[in-house]
Amino acid sequence: MTEIEHYQKLKLELRRGVLILAVLAELREEHYGYSLRKNLASQGLEIDEGTLYPLIRRLEKQNLLTSEWREENKRKKRFYQLSDVGKEVLEKLTAEWQQTQTTLNNIIS
Template sequence: MTDSEHYQKLKLELRRGVLILAVLAELRDEHYGYSLRKNLSTKGLEIDEGTLYPLVRRLEKQELLVSEWREENNRKKRFYKLSEIGQSTLKKLTMEWNQVEKTLNEILS
């Protein structure tokens, strides 16, 4: 395995947890899949559909999100938002993220 392959593999591992936190944070406001993906991308976090949709379904199964189908512009869309459990979990994960970031910045300096 080359240096570049190692880097790519580790980069993907690092992104996994970050994506969960980003999706939860973005779903403080209601979104359907495309708008969620677009908002994350606009903020600098690219995520492909093959990653996003399984992730939101898993988070909903874990009761962190709730969803409902609605018609918009003559198309049915599934809208997602944080559940009560998702809101409290996001709060705790944000606190954890801030602590990890502070510690890691100290270690990397």
């Protein structure tokens, strides 16, 4: 593996860790899959469909999200939002993230 390939692989692993937190935070407001992806991309977090959509499904299976199918503009869409359990988990993860960020900043500096 070349140096660039190593870097890309590690970058991907780093992003994977923050992806769940980003998705949970974004779903404090209701979104359907595509609008969620667009919103995250507009804030600088590009995620490909193959990663995001299975992730949302997994979070729903873990009862962190609720969803419902609705028809909009003659098309059926699945809307997701944080569940009560999801809100609790988000709060704890956010605190954990802030702690980790402080620790890491200390180590790097």
